[in-house]
Amino acid sequence: MPYLYSPGFIIRNSLFDMSITSQVNPIASLILSALSEQIEEKSLVWLAQKREKILLSGREMDFFMAFSQVSRYFKNIPLSLSQEQMEEANAICEGIRLDLWTQLQTARTYLVLQFPAPDHASWMGTLQKLFETGDMLEIEALYAALPLMPYPEEMISRAREGLRTNITSVFDAVALNNPFPAKYFDESAWNQMVVKAIFMQRPLFKIQHAESRVNQELANIIIDFAHERWSAGRNVIPELWRFVGPFIDSENIKDISKVVTSDKELEQKAALLACSMSTFDGAKALLNQHPEVKTEIETGKLDWNWIGEQALADS
Amino acid sequence: MFIDPHIHVTSRTTDDYEAMRKAGIVAIIEPAFWLGQPRTEAASFKDYFSSLVGWERFRAKQFGIVHYCTIGLNSKEANNEPLAEQVMELLPLYAGKQGVVAIGEIGYDDQTAAEDKFYRLQLELAKEMDLPVMIHTPHRDKKKGTTKSMDVSEEHGLAPNMVIVDHNNEETVKEVLDRGYWAAFTIYPHTKMGSERMVDIVKQYGPERIIVDSAADWGISDPLAVPKTAALMRKMGIPEEHIRMTCYQNALTAYAQSGQMDELDWLNAEPIDQTKKMSGNSVLRGGQVPRVDGPSDRVEN
Numbered sequence: 001m002p003y004l005y006s007p008g009f010i011i012r013n014s015l016f017d018m019s020i021t022s023q024v025n026p027i028a029s030l031i032l033s034a035l036s037e038q039i040e041e042k043s044l045v046w047l048a049q050k051r052e053k054i055l056l057s058g059r060e061m062d063f064f065m066a067f068s069q070v071s072r073y074f075k076n077i078p079l080s081l082s083q084e085q086m087e088e089a090n091a092i093c094e095g096i097r098l099d100l101w102t103q104l105q106t107a108r109t110y111l112v113l114q115f116p117a118p119d120h121a122s123w124m125g126t127l128q129k130l131f132e133t134g135d136m137l138e139i140e141a142l143y144a145a146l147p148l149m150p151y152p153e154e155m156i157s158r159a160r161e162g163l164r165t166n167i168t169s170v171f172d173a174v175a176l177n178n179p180f181p182a183k184y185f186d187e188s189a190w191n192q193m194v195v196k197a198i199f200m201q202r203p204l205f206k207i208q209h210a211e212s213r214v215n216q217e218l219a220n221i222i223i224d225f226a227h228e229r230w231s232a233g234r235n236v237i238p239e240l241w242r243f244v245g246p247f248i249d250s251e252n253i254k255d256i257s258k259v260v261t262s263d264k265e266l267e268q269k270a271a272l273l274a275c276s277m278s279t280f281d282g283a284k285a286l287l288n289q290h291p292e293v294k295t296e297i298e299t300g301k302l303d304w305n306w307i308g309e310q311a312l313a314d315s
Numbered sequence: 316m317f318i319d320p321h322i323h324v325t326s327r328t329t330d331d332y333e334a335m336r337k338a339g340i341v342a343i344i345e346p347a348f349w350l351g352q353p354r355t356e357a358a359s360f361k362d363y364f365s366s367l368v369g370w371e372r373f374r375a376k377q378f379g380i381v382h383y384c385t386i387g388l389n390s391k392e393a394n395n396e397p398l399a400e401q402v403m404e405l406l407p408l409y410a411g412k413q414g415v416v417a418i419g420e421i422g423y424d425d426q427t428a429a430e431d432k433f434y435r436l437q438l439e440l441a442k443e444m445d446l447p448v449m450i451h452t453p454h455r456d457k458k459k460g461t462t463k464s465m466d467v468s469e470e471h472g473l474a475p476n477m478v479i480v481d482h483n484n485e486e487t488v489k490e491v492l493d494r495g496y497w498a499a500f501t502i503y504p505h506t507k508m509g510s511e512r513m514v515d516i517v518k519q520y521g522p523e524r525i526i527v528d529s530a531a532d533w534g535i536s537d538p539l540a541v542p543k544t545a546a547l548m549r550k551m552g553i554p555e556e557h558i559r560m561t562c563y564q565n566a567l568t569a570y571a572q573s574g575q576m577d578e579l580d581w582l583n584a585e586p587i588d589q590t591k592k593m594s595g596n597s598v599l600r601g602g603q604v605p606r607v608d609g610p611s612d613r614v615e616n
Contacts, residue, residue, distance in 0.1 A: 064408055071413035072574065133361065133405075135368035135412045167373040 015048040027092050027148050028113040031106050034085055035074075039103065043073035047107060051114050060126055063115050067108055067130065067138065074107040076137065093147050095179025095208050105141035112145060120151040131158060136167060143173035147180045155180075160189050163196055171200060175207060182209035191218045194243060198225065201315070204239040205308030211242070211277075219247035223255060238270035238311055242304050245277030253282040260286055266314070269293060270307050316581075319541045320344045320566035321420075321449070321481060321501065321528035324382070325363075325371050331531075331538045332378040338542035341581040344570060345371060346385040346420040346449055349392050351533050357401035360388075364409045372414065381581045383570070385419035385449050386410050393433040394425070403436060410444050416570040417441070419449025420481065423460045426453060431467070438471040447572050448478045449499075452487065461487040465494055479526065479569050488516060492524060497569045501530040502540035510544040514551045522560035526569065 016032065036044060050066040079101045081089070089098045098106070112130075117123035127149070131142060143162045146155050159181070162174040175181060175193050185193065190213050197204055204210065222243055226236045241259065248256055259271035272293045275283040287294050296302035317340045324332070324345055335343075345367055354360060367384040375382035386409040388402045410418060418441040423430050441448045448468065453460035461480065468478055475495035483491055483498045491498040502510055513527060529540035537543065545562045549555075570576045 061407070065411055068408070068411040068413070072411075133365055133408050135365075135414065136372050137413065139369065167370065169373075 015044055017048070017052060025113045025148070025150075027089065027096070028110060030085065030088055030092065031098065031110050034079060034081055034098070035103065035106060035110070038080055039074065039107075043107075046073045047110065050111060054111065054114055055116065058116050060129065063111065063126070064130065064133070067111055068135075070107045070111065071104060071137070074104045076102050076104045079103050079106050093179065095182075096147060097177040100177050101144065104137065105144060108138065108141045109145040109148065112142070113148065117150040120154050123149075123151055124154055127155070127158070131161075136170065139170050140173040143170065144178060146174075147178065147183065152180065152184060156184050156189065159184070160192065163189075163193050168200060168202075171196065172202060172206075176202060177206050177208070179208050181207070182213055185213075187213075187215055187217065191215070191221065194218060195221055195225065198222065198237060198240050201237055203308050203312050204237070204242065205305050210304075214243055214246050216247050219244045219252075223252050226255060235267075238264075238267045239304065239308055241270045241274035242277075242307075245274035245283075246279075248275065248278040248280045248283040250280075250282065253280065253286075256283065257286060260290075266307065266310050269296075269302060273297060273302060273304065273307065316341045317541045317545060317562050318342045318344075318566045319529050319531075319538070320479075320526055320570060321346055321499065321530045322538060323348055323530070323532035324375065324538075325366060326350075326533035327531060327538055329374075329378070332375065332380060335538055335542075336378045336380055338539050340380060340542065342381040342383065342567075342576075343375065344383045344385060344416060344566070346417075346451075347387050347389065348420060348451075348532070349389045353392055353395065355395075355398070357398060357405065360402045361405055364405065368409065368412050368414065379581075383414045383416045383576055385417040386412075386415050387419045387421045387437055387449075388433055389420060390422050390424035390430045390434065390451060390453075393430045394427055396429050396432075399429065399433050403433065406437070406440060407444075410440060410446065414575055415446070416573040416575045417447040417449045417479070418444070419447075419479075420451035421448065422450040422464050423453045424451075426456065426460055426463065434464075435467060435471060438468055438473060441477075442471065442473060445573075446477075447570060448473060450478060450480045452480060452482045454482070457482075457484065458486050462490060465491070465496060476569075477572060481528070482530070485512065485516065488520060488525075492520060497524045497526055497565065499526040499528055499566075501528055502537070502544050503530070504535060504537050504540075510540070510547045513544050514548050514553065517548060517553055517557055517561055518551075522557035522565070524565060524569075525561045526565045527561050528566075 054063045054066060079098060081099050086099050089096050115126065131139060134142060143159065146152060146159055149155060159174050162170060165171050175197050181190060181193055194204070194207065195218070197207065222240050226240070229236050241256070244252065256271050256274060259267050262268050272287055272290055275287040276297045278284070293302065317338070319335070319340055320343070322343050322345060324343060347364065347367060350363070364386060367386070372382045386406060388399055388406065393399050409415060418437050421434055421437045423434065438448065450464050450468070452464060464480065479497040479499050480491045481499040482501050488498050500513055500516065502513060517525060527541050527544050529536060529538055531538040531540065541562050545558050548558050567576065567578065
């Protein structure tokens with residue numbers, strides 16, 4: 001872990017009295033070292049003091065007030081991470097995207113990871129209050145940190161509650177660039193998330209492990225959704241065909257054909273890309289009628305990330 | 316550009332938001348208040364405070380308006396003492412949050428002993444949190460109530476420059492300004508303080524420490540009161556700089572003392588999207604062009 005030996009870290013780490021400890025959480029020391037390299041001394045001193053206060057008193061109120069007041073010392077600007085730090089984070093928690101976090105949410109997460117969690121009932125009670133009284137950015141920070149929390153399985157219903165929000169940024173914190181859903185959601189929660197993401201026109205390619213969680217039920221819901229939108233004379237986002245691809249059958253092939261003949265290139269390509277995921281003969285035949293797109297897919301030039309990026313650029 | 320530093324937007328429609336933005340309102344402050352009928356549970360206050368720092372912030376943002384709020388127990392509901400005690404325990408949870416620019420609106424309604432007790436406790440909280448105070452002056456027995464509000468505030472050692480006294484009229488303004496406080500005026504359609512009277516006050520007292528707001532809520536009120544009053548001032552020959560001060564700058568200066576309100580919040584030219592940050596830093600534009608999120612940021616419900 002070469003980052004531990006950066007001069008800034010050694011000097012500043014002395015602020016944090018590590019003899020006072022709560023649960024051992026390797027990600028907490030990683031984010032502390034990342035923060036130490038880019039935050040001014042005054043803010044680090046404050047964070048060290050609050051950590052100590054929370055650990056020694058174990059009082060919820062101290063924790064809650066510090067959690068809010070982080071915004072007075074840390075900015076809502078991007079956290080910088082070295083390549084090594086990103087790899088380290090990924091080794092501790094696969095898929096965690098600290099590189100997309102802000103300094104503010106990182107410091108808040110640090111405090112959350114410090115709060116003593118002697119058993120899951122007390123931890124859940126405290127977190128429940130934190131969620132219920134949180135402002136927009138605080139709640140975003142908490143959802144993005146779910147996979148790092150001590151009892152992640154216990155947080156599944158909370159994550160599902162997060163999907164019910166209509167605040168786009170809060171929804172995104174659960175659904176996008178977060179390893180939590182793919183790892184912990186059952187099929188109904190997963191489908192609830194993907195369908196809402198489609199409805200809210202979110203960039204689906206930022207949902208982690210999308211393809212490993214495709215299922216027949218979801219494909220059926222999506223086909224119905226497309227019909228509903230078309231009846232209303234509206235479009236659907238091209239990315240949704242990704243979740244239908246492996247379930248193309250004699251029934252829904254007509255919908256796929258319809259999109260393939262669309263006058264919008266992106267929709268056409270998305271439908272053909274969906275065909276490439278299918279073992280159904282009709283889908284293969286459709287793809288074979290477009291050899292140039294088929295080549296793009298085979299050479300890796302056209303994939304769901306490309307479709308997603310294009311759709312985002314057009315929006 | 317205008318700031319409406321007192322508006323209860325939780326009870327306004329999206330049509331209002333759209334009209335406000337079109338009229339040039341870039342930032343608003345929503346003081347915690349009552350809901351027209353008294354609450355009976357502390358949890359109702361919790362959810363209300365949470366919506367002030369959560370959902371309403373998001374709603375405003377969709378229309379390119381930056382939403383701030385004040386947190387406090389209003390004077391009417393202070394009269395339910397057992398409930399008020401529980402609400403007092405909730406306040407520290409919210410008072411320190413980002414975008415909370417004052418403790419308010421607090422003060423007197425019927426000027427009862429219970430109102431006095433919780434007003435004083437909240438003045439202490441403001442001092443402890445180093446936050447400004449927004450005072451709601453009573454609609455009945457106003458002159459005496461206004462004087463008393465300032466007397467008690469001074470008794471607790473608050474500096475007048477940290478206190479905004481709201482709902483002034485011709486009878487109260489002189490003393491409020493003379494004692495060094497910010498004097499806010501709520502423009503009510505039909506009754507009380509109208510735009511015409513506001514113009515006369517600015518003519519007489521000048522623009523120093525005078526703030527115009529709408530206090531629009533669930534009652535008959537006008538969310539465009541600030542831009543309309545500005546337009547009338549312009550028509551009546553009030554200098555541009557005086558309009559800017561009373562309808563924008565003074566509110567900003569007074570509430571920015573919280574450290575929670577910054578002009579850059581609405582002048583920041585680009586929507587901040589953390590997932591896009593790798594390809595370019597967000598740029599602060601020097602000119603006076605407020606950021607507006609596109610219609611794609613609006614949600615379907």
